[in-house]
Amino acid sequence: MAKPRQKASGMWEIALRHPSLPGGRKYFTFDTEAQAMAYGEQWSLLKMAGIQPPAELLKPATKKAIVLAHLIRTWANSGLAAPTQHSSLGSLMTEVGAVNLEDATYTWLAGYLQQLKVKNNLAPNSIRHRIQALGRCIDEYLRHNPTVVFSNPVRLLPKGYSAYTDLDKKLVLANGGKAKIDVSRDRRLHKGEQERIVAALSGFQRPDRERGLLLLGGNSMLTMFLVIVYSGLRLKEAYTLKRGGIDLEHKVIQVQSSKQRRGNIAFRDVPMRPEVHAALVHYLATRSMLPGANLFPFMEEESDLPIKKVSSRLSARFTTAFDYADCPGLHEHDLRHEATCRWLEMRDSSGNWMFRSEEINRIMGWSAGSVMAQRYASFRGSDLAARMWATPEAGGASFALSV
Structure with a gap:
């Protein structure tokens, strides 16, 4: 039987093994060492008698879904985000904060882009600010969680993604809006x-x-x-x-x-x-x-x-x-x-x-x-x-x- 060990919090933890458990092992925490030893002895008796562990212990632990709001807050509080980016981060929190990270695929991003054009009717420059901020939020999360297997969909976008396509223009017009274009400033002072x-x-x-x-x-x-x-x-x-x-x-x-x-x-x-x-x-x-x-x-x-x-x-x-x-x-x-x-x-x-x-x-x-x-x-x-x-x-x- 495994021996319990005391954690930094003062609680006692014991690792118990059984081939039916997810990963073959599960950790249990108790207030005292005696409680941990007693539970370990009961577990050994069940194992020798061929009795299966309780059904609720056989289910794999469910991972807590990571929502984009968590990523946005992390990037906003990192001290690395430019002050001019906080407005875009606030908009992202409202618009996509509730979306799960695993659902933030390229297909989802394409739909969000179309929403920014058709529903919000934003200018291409405003769209780029939002999407670039979202890309940095995801990059920051992946840098600190290297075991997470996830491809940042923002990095897959083609050049010119913020420009209104012909389909976007038709949808915007049908929605009562007007297709926006990038405006480059080249105004010079005229004579006088x-x-x-x-x-x-x-x-x-x-x-x-x-x-x-x-x-x-x-x-x-x-x-x-x-x-x-x-x-x-x-x-x-x-x-x-x-x-x-x-x-x-x-x-x-x-x-x-x-x-x-x-x-x-x-x-x-x-x-x-x-x-x-x-x-x-x-x-x-x-x-x-x-x-x-x-x-x-x-x-x-x-x-x-x-x-x-x-x-x-x-x-x-x-x-x-x-x-x-x-x-x-x-x-x-x-x-x-x-x-x-x-x-x-x-x-x-x-x-x-x-x-x-x-x-x-x-x-x-x-x-x-x-x-x-x-x-x-x-x-x-x-x-x-x-x-x-x-x-x-x-x-x-x-x-x-x-x-």
Whole structure:
């Protein structure tokens, strides 16, 4: 007969064997060693008498079903999920949290994708956010449970899974919705728009409006606009600038990157264009501040103002200013596209490109070897044509037509 052993909890456990048991062995737990010994002796007597164990002991232990809600919570609490992913995780908890992991097959996932398109009528980008978050939840669970044999269905999806197929479009139309498509931003400032925006942010009143813009913070919005459009800083990077990070002598801005995760803090130096240098000199001449002070006052408009609210508030103010300046369809983030193109188009005194792609990646806060500059580059066809026709070869060329 097996001997009982005491567990860390203080209880006594004994392992009893019988060929009829699932796996040939079963563990029993008791409060005292004497109880465990007594039960073991009874078991031995039953075994010698040829009596089968109770029927309920012969059934294999049922495994508790793992639902996707458990996986979603585990990933959300792991500290590895990006803050921007929590919204998608909340949606997943509501929509698929009750689904068993073993039922989350590729067929089920295809049905969930169709639900996101037909019933929820989401844009492809929103669909990708949900599905990518679900894939990471399952990956995290499988990493910590290597004995679980399960294929993550998200990794089997084909390229372009979030796009609406012809069948999806018909189902969405029948459901009273409209098929969504990915929208790529390539909005550049048109001729005269920057001048109108500067005028609006300077307090200029349009003849057809009763008043000018209500500009909180004096010339702060105007200066921040010029910094962004000529430097390409992200909105959060601009309004979190410190006075000590403005080096007017060496013409460099020290920027804390807003694309860091898990508490990491990284800075990069962005060169000042003459336009930025002049704007900052004028701005700093109107106020005095310590090196540790915020360059712009927007985070101090209220006490304990959340960063997300500051960003939302400033985005809305820029939208209002662009509308007042008659710049339809222009968003604040489009200024980063504009700045990228301006960095790419800069020439030195010899007419050569001023910056290499690696240097532009560094200026804009992208990793080495990144292709983001190509994605953000929105070169106007009219500018390219003007550049070509301005060359002596194009201007003096003669064309002969042959019949």
